[in-house]
Every structure is written in C-alpha cells, then in structure tokens.
Amino acid sequence: MGVGDVHPTTKQIRDAIANSTDGLSEQQFRLHPDGKWDAAGILEHLALTFGTTASLFHKILREGRPLATSPTLRHRAAQLFVLTFGYIPSGTKSPKRVEPTGISGREARELIFANLEKMELAFAECEKLFGDEVKIADHPVLGPIRLSGWRKFHLLHTRHHMKQIDELTATYASATSDIAAAS
Helix, strand or coil, X not given: CCXXXXXXXXXXXXXXXXXXXXXXXXXXXXXXXXXXXXXXXXXXXXXXXXXXXXXXXXXXXXXXXXXXXCCCHHHHHHHHHHHHCCCCCCCCCCCHHHCCCCCCHHXXXXXXXXXXXXXXXXXXXXXXXXXXXXXXEEECCCEEEEHHHHHHHHHHHHHHHHHHXXXXXXXXXXXXXXXXXXX
C-alpha cells in the first residue's frame, strides 16, 4: 500500500505515531510512572486495537454484510462525546484483549504500523462494498458506528495516546537533564 493509496485519516494516524516515536531509544520507550503504561505499552495497546478492528472488518467482509446492531442510549451518549466533541476520557480501563503484554518498543512500532496497514486495507474493502455512511459494526463502547466513525475514533484514540507518549518523553527528558546538570 503506497502513501498515495492511504486514506487521509490513516495518514494522520501514521504521522502522529511517527512524530511521537521516531528516534526514541528502547530506554525511552520503557520510562513510566508507577501504575502507568510506558510508551512501548501504549503503542502495543494501539496496535492491538488496530488489529482487533481489522479482524472485525475482515469478519464483515467474510459475511458480506454490516454487523451493526441498534444503539442504546449509552451508545448515543458515548458517540456524542467522542465522535462529535472529540473527547476521549483519561483513565478508562482497556478491555483485556487490548492490554499490552510487554513487548519491546521496536516490536511495538513494527506491530502498530503493520496492524494500521491491515486495518486500512479492511476499511478500504468495506468502503468499496458498503460505502462510508452505513452503520457497519459495533464498537465496544460507542456501539454501532459508521466507517467514518471508526476512522475518527482511531484518530482521536491515537492522538490521545501520542499526547501521553509526548508527555512521558518530555517528563523523563527534563528529569534526565536535571540529573546530568546536578552531576
């Protein structure tokens, strides 16, 4: 898949990841406060979300039909906050299937870009068959959303986590500078 073939939202996701993680050492990928994920864990989490989304969309392609159900009031409220207002709350517990397992930063970067490509290819195939505006599949929190909503969710989710990586690297860069200056 060439750069010109990529949906603009997927390009934004890829660029956000690259901008936040290019040049990070393995040590920088591993720095984190107690009880929080490190940058490698954050990337792995996103890679797993991209991978599970790709699997869901491959299932849609196999079945030849959208798999969306009817939204609940809770789904509609979540869609309003996330997809309309762009708000991704901090501290939300991730489903077990997308929790990081502890792979290296290098492995996490490889996995995230590979799974992003798989997800983009599945999105593109579904878009050819069903268009962009049909409610295509249920998100675990947002419920049934359109393909455009899936893309927007993944962009917002990625930006949310890249901000965390940027904060981690800035915090530990200044702490390292302070230690070096004190020596």
